[in-house]
Amino acid sequence: MEEHECFYCERGETQKGLMIEICELSASRVYLWRNQFFRGRCIVAHKEHRRELFDLSADELTIFMAEISRVAGVLSELYSPNKVNYASYGDVVDHLHFHVVPKYIDEGEWNQPFSRRTDTSKFLSEEQYAIRVGEIRERLEA
Numbered sequence: 001m002e003e004h005e006c007f008y009c010e011r012g013e014t015q016k017g018l019m020i021e022i023c024e025l026s027a028s029r030v031y032l033w034r035n036q037f038f039r040g041r042c043i044v045a046h047k048e049h050r051r052e053l054f055d056l057s058a059d060e061l062t063i064f065m066a067e068i069s070r071v072a073g074v075l076s077e078l079y080s081p082n083k084v085n086y087a088s089y090g091d092v093v094d095h096l097h098f099h100v101v102p103k104y105i106d107e108g109e110w111n112q113p114f115s116r117r118t119d120t121s122k123f124l125s126e127e128q129y130a131i132r133v134g135e136i137r138e139r140l141e142a
Contacts, residue, residue, distance in 0.1 A: 008045045008095040019043055020129055023137045027063045030071055030140060032133050037122040038101050038114060040075040042136070044068045045097035051090060068098050074139040075102050085114065 007015040008029075019031035022042070033041040046056075046064055053061060072084045081102030088098045101114050109120065124132070 006049055006095045007093065008097065009049050020133055022133050023140050025067045025070075025140065027060060028067045030067075030136070032129065032136065033099070034123060034129070035121050036124055036132070037108070037120045038103060039107070040079040040081070040102045040132070040136070041114075042071055042075065042100045043097055044071050044100060045095060050096040051094055052096065053088075055096070064096075068100060070140065071100050071136075074136060075100060077139065078135060082110075087114070 011021075015031075017034070019033050022030040022032055024030075024047070028044045028046055031043040031045065033043060035041070044064075044067060050056060053064075056064060068086065072086070075081065076084055079102050082105045083103045085101040085103055086098055087101065088096070090096070099114075103110060103114075114120075
């Protein structure tokens with residue numbers, strides 16, 4: 001995929017339809033996934049168009065992974081999941097990014113990978129998104 005076709009690089013309407021930018025960190029941008037079936041689900045995307053972890057220098061990799069860990073820690077602090085799952089794909093969106101997915105025993109899809117089924121959708125009001133984005137941003141920027 002060419003860089004100009006990447007919605008993480010373009011930061012346009014396609015991306016905004018799926019996620020809301022929370023903040024920018026040293027190596028990444030953090031987004032709240034609009035479908036909040038998994039309360040607190042975020043995306044941590046590298047700020048530069050990179051495809052693979054091995055495309056990063058050792059220092060870049062350390063910083064990027066530390067930021068993913070930091071986001072997971074904030075989500076754990078805020079929402080008390082039973083487990084935080086991590087997923088990195090790239091066959092469709094060829095940009096290095098991780099889904100950071102809090103999982104809850106009593107809230108569905110426990111003990112299985114998260115899915116894209118339409119019956120697992122939970123969209124919030126704009127006010128609810130603003131609250132969730134604000135509380136995550138506040139802790140990440142502290």
